[in-house]
Amino acid sequence: MKDEFKPRIIGFLCNWCSYAGADLAGTSRLQYPPSLLPIRVMCSSRVDPLFVISAFLRGADAVLIAGCHPGDCHYQEGNYYARRRFACVRKVFETLGMESDRLRLSWISASEGPRFANVITEYTEKIKKMGPNPAKKNIFL
Amino acid sequence: MKELVEKIRKIFSDEKLELLIGYTKGTLPLRSTPGLIESADEADKLIFDFTCCNNLAKYLVDEKKRSGNTHRIGIIAKGCDARAVVQLVMEGQFERENVVIIGVPCKGVIDPSKLRKKLNGKEIIKFKVNRDKITLFGKNFELELNKNELFSDSCLSCRYPNAVQYDYFIGEPSEPLGVRDEYASVDEFEQKLPEKRWTYFEKEYSRCIRCYACRNACPMCYCEECFVDRSTPQWIGKGNDLSDTIIFHIVRVLHTAGRCVDCGACAAACPLNIDIRMLGKRIEKEVIERFGFTPGLDFETEPAMATFKENDKEEFIM
Ligand code: SF4
Ligand code: SF4
Ligand code: SF4
Ligand code: FES
Numbered sequence A: 001m002k003d004e005f006k007p008r009i010i011g012f013l014c015n016w017c018s019y020a021g022a023d024l025a026g027t028s029r030l031q032y033p034p035s036l037l038p039i040r041v042m043c044s045s046r047v048d049p050l051f052v053i054s055a056f057l058r059g060a061d062a063v064l065i066a067g068c069h070p071g072d073c074h075y076q077e078g079n080y081y082a083r084r085r086f087a088c089v090r091k092v093f094e095t096l097g098m099e100s101d102r103l104r105l106s107w108i109s110a111s112e113g114p115r116f117a118n119v120i121t122e123y124t125e126k127i128k129k130m131g132p133n134p135a136k137k138n139i140f141l
Numbered sequence B: 001m002k003e004l005v006e007k008i009r010k011i012f013s014d015e016k017l018e019l020l021i022g023y024t025k026g027t028l029p030l031r032s033t034p035g036l037i038e039s040a041d042e043a044d045k046l047i048f049d050f051t052c053c054n055n056l057a058k059y060l061v062d063e064k065k066r067s068g069n070t071h072r073i074g075i076i077a078k079g080c081d082a083r084a085v086v087q088l089v090m091e092g093q094f095e096r097e098n099v100v101i102i103g104v105p106c107k108g109v110i111d112p113s114k115l116r117k118k119l120n121g122k123e124i125i126k127f128k129v130n131r132d133k134i135t136l137f138g139k140n141f142e143l144e145l146n147k148n149e150l151f152s153d154s155c156l157s158c159r160y161p162n163a164v165q166y167d168y169f170i171g172e173p174s175e176p177l178g179v180r181d182e183y184a185s186v187d188e189f190e191q192k193l194p195e196k197r198w199t200y201f202e203k204e205y206s207r208c209i210r211c212y213a214c215r216n217a218c219p220m221c222y223c224e225e226c227f228v229d230r231s232t233p234q235w236i237g238k239g240n241d242l243s244d245t246i247i248f249h250i251v252r253v254l255h256t257a258g259r260c261v262d263c264g265a266c267a268a269a270c271p272l273n274i275d276i277r278m279l280g281k282r283i284e285k286e287v288i289e290r291f292g293f294t295p296g297l298d299f300e301t302e303p304a305m306a307t308f309k310e311n312d313k314e315e316f317i318m
Helices: A018-027 A049-057 A078-096 A113-130 B002-014 B040-045 B057-067 B079-090 B112-119 B184-190 B194-205 B213-217 B242-255 B265-269 B277-291
Strands: A009-014 A036-041 A062-067 A103-107 B019-025 B032-037 B073-077 B099-103 B124-130 B133-138 B141-146
Touching: A009 A018, A009 A113, A018 A036, A018 A062, A018 A113, A049 A062, A049 A078, A049 B242, A062 A078, A062 A113, A078 A103, A078 B194, A078 B242, A078 B277, B002 B019, B002 B040, B002 B073, B002 B099, B019 B040, B019 B057, B032 B040, B032 B057, B057 B073, B057 B079, B073 B079, B079 B099, B112 B133, B112 B141, B112 B265, B184 B194, B184 B277, B194 B242, B213 B265, B242 B277, B265 B277
Parallel strands: A009 A036, A009 A062, A062 A103, B019 B073, B073 B099
Antiparallel strands: B019 B032, B124 B133, B133 B141
16 A cells, blocks of 8 residues: 555636635535646646646656636636647647546636535546556656 | 739839839759839849748838837748738737738648658759759759658648738639648647557657747747746746747647647757647647638637637536
């Protein structure tokens, strides 16, 4: 049990929705695995692909970008641009032969504490199955 | 060439150009060099043939930056140069009315890295072209090749050999070479196992010396300060580390996603014959399939990454 793999997931959470959603999950005392390292950003579209790459480079097993639901972005359209951008990032990873599922997006509103807990639980399980990020050793030498 | 020179002279004075960007003869056989023409009299220096592999739109952005976007500049444009100009206008790099696009029919251009591979260190002194064949002559050797063996991969599958948008067009439009199906190489590559794909890129990128010639040749890389040169924060190391090199290639391809016109100028500029095209081409395909966008075709469609649809596919969202 001692050597059980505990995934480290870097979460870029938008200030207006998903970060508040995470807060709500916390204040509601919902249980979810302690695998997420949250980083608050003002909008999902603030996330530069370089943030994601740097996270992998520094040992992250996965990256989750969470923002407001489509139509609800505090800046009206940010999450739509983020969606296009990260569709391309995932394709680049996949083409290179990396596992694109180590990068996911999610829409979580400020009132969706339970959904936040679920997404983290589900994603943690998935990454547990995938194992530690091989990119740590192979790709980013 | 005579028709080109005469027509350009006329355009130069009719349009009251202050500058024209074209190609002139290079100092080595089978090489041309971008040339800036400042008066109609200088037009006889201009050439256009299968050695013109630079994307001249690059010099247009440079010039616009230097001169502050005010005067009219003419540009000789193959299909891909013209598409780059259109995309740059769409990105607000300069005004449409400040550039005069002079289309020329392109029949494919040489990829210098393919030439280098064929020559294997030997030097050519002269060459002779006979329709589809080209013969290279050097000290104690003679090599007959099919022109297609030297043409850039971008040209072999190019869909737009003639400027789609232009102000003038000199000559008869060309037919696409059509040697290869456009996405044949990426589709084939995608059939490989992920590990095989990784090994391939690792092998390619590990030879990269990060000279950034590929970036410098690209009309779409016009950032005042490229992320690789930034020191606050320093995104990537300056040394010869493979992870840093891979970050450069990933980010470059992302920054040119939905903007790259597949002109092949980056590949042509690489001194190490690195396969820069494969990854970019796969992303180009993704942008077409997902967002239905091909860069540089018209002055109306919003570029893919500057717009969105509410119902864009989101199968990767949890
Ligand atoms: S031109 Fe070639 S060697 Fe230079 S940075 Fe680009 S890929 Fe690397
Ligand atoms: S990335 Fe290469 S092929 Fe694409 S526009 Fe730039 S120079 Fe041309
Ligand atoms: S690689 Fe990116 S940051 Fe660098 S010049 Fe090109 S577009 Fe700009
Ligand atoms: S503010 Fe939440 S995604 Fe834009």
